[in-house]
Amino acid sequence: MERTALITGVRRVGRFVAEGLLRRGYNLAVVYRSSEEVVGEIRNTADSLGRKFVAVRADLSRGVRYGELVDRVVSELGGIDAFVHLASPYRRSPLETLTPEDLDYHMGPIAEAFLFLSLEVYRVMLRNEGTVKGRIVAFGDWAVETPYRGYTAYFIAKGALHTAVKVLAKEFAPHVLVNCVALGPTLKPEDLEEGIWHRVIKNTPLKREVPLEDVVNLVIFLLEAEGITGEIIRLDSGRHIAGSGTGSLV
Template sequence: MKLEGKIALVTGASQGLGRAIALKLAANGADVAIIYVGPEEPALETKGGIEALGRRAVCYPCDVRDEQAVEATVAQVKKDLGKVDILVNNAGVTRDGLMVTMKDEDYDMVLDINLKGAFHMIRACYRDFMRKRSGKIINISSIAGLVGNVGQVNYAASKAGLIGLSKSVAKELGSRGVCCNCIAPGFIETVMTKDIKEDNPLLVQVPMRKMGTPEDVANVALFLASPESDYITGETIRVDGGLAI
């Protein structure tokens, strides 16, 4: 198995893309730290799915906006599971609205969770990755961070920021054998896109004329977490059916 003996920490792993990624990594040999906020039940469902694959899984409630909570959570993960080899920053929210009417608190919340949360998690793992001279960091961005989107100035800014963050981290840690990359999903079938129907005119913009699945994103995450991507860093891989061509 590609990830045998590896420990993956996945934020936002209780549902959607995070759950799909956590299950995919587990199916390929990794034990998983499930980071979540909100109700515990969805996180426990992810845990059950991972354990059914024969891997270890532990749930950790943590608000990634809270620097101290992140540091304490990563320390507990290392205590419980021994180490962190793979960090997937997937936690994210939307608070959509036109810029002219957007409230400061909605802008700040999205940036704090989507971008600063990833910063907190990377920093908490940074020294260990340096010392081990290995590690995989995968940040879940969005095509909105590449091309922008009406009504999503906060979300697009946070996802574009993740790309810049990833490039900088890749340059800082590249000489230590640590890879940092982004995945930029397009229209993927998740809770965030549940209102987009097959006949939605937005899908006409997608050359493949369909939405992607969480599995499509998870497959790329597996590649970036695996030894096959050891010479790839600072990249953003689109999973968008050609939308951002």
């Protein structure tokens, strides 16, 4: 039976998830904002595996026509079985200089887009056969419960995302399962100094980055399991055990 996944945010970690889903047999719809080159490479993987593929360009800041976006995917791929939301800015926004724009910049793609895309996707998933008609996986952050300093707007938006996962898991039961991967250090943020990243990893109990294979395997598990919903699962090399201290990042 053919299965289709919709995925947002494929520049780095999302690319591995997208290719993992293709290898697992999913047809794929990718929502991207600027990563055209990466999308082209994922398209090549889809072609080589004989999977259907569609890419939709959208800036998931406020004002997106979520219904039209999902309808376009359905008209090209026939339906949606899985929705994986990774799209997320990660920009410093220290409390001392915080602006409403900082909050908007993060809330739109991280929380609002997740909520409204999920509502549209749910409407489509209800047409699927079986008791479990679809699964949704959001990408949160291990540090939502113990945020480090300097990323105020990001953490408030990721916190809203974690809450949205629980709200939707209850509302969408029993037909659609909604879970969250609260990721820890996996790939160094592009604008972060190497030295700081090394300190982050050194302070992580497992002393290594989260392997990308773990990320892909956890997503696939959550897209195939029948008995789990409303969970926020930390995948963080144990970083939550060490905590984030009183400083910024390390």
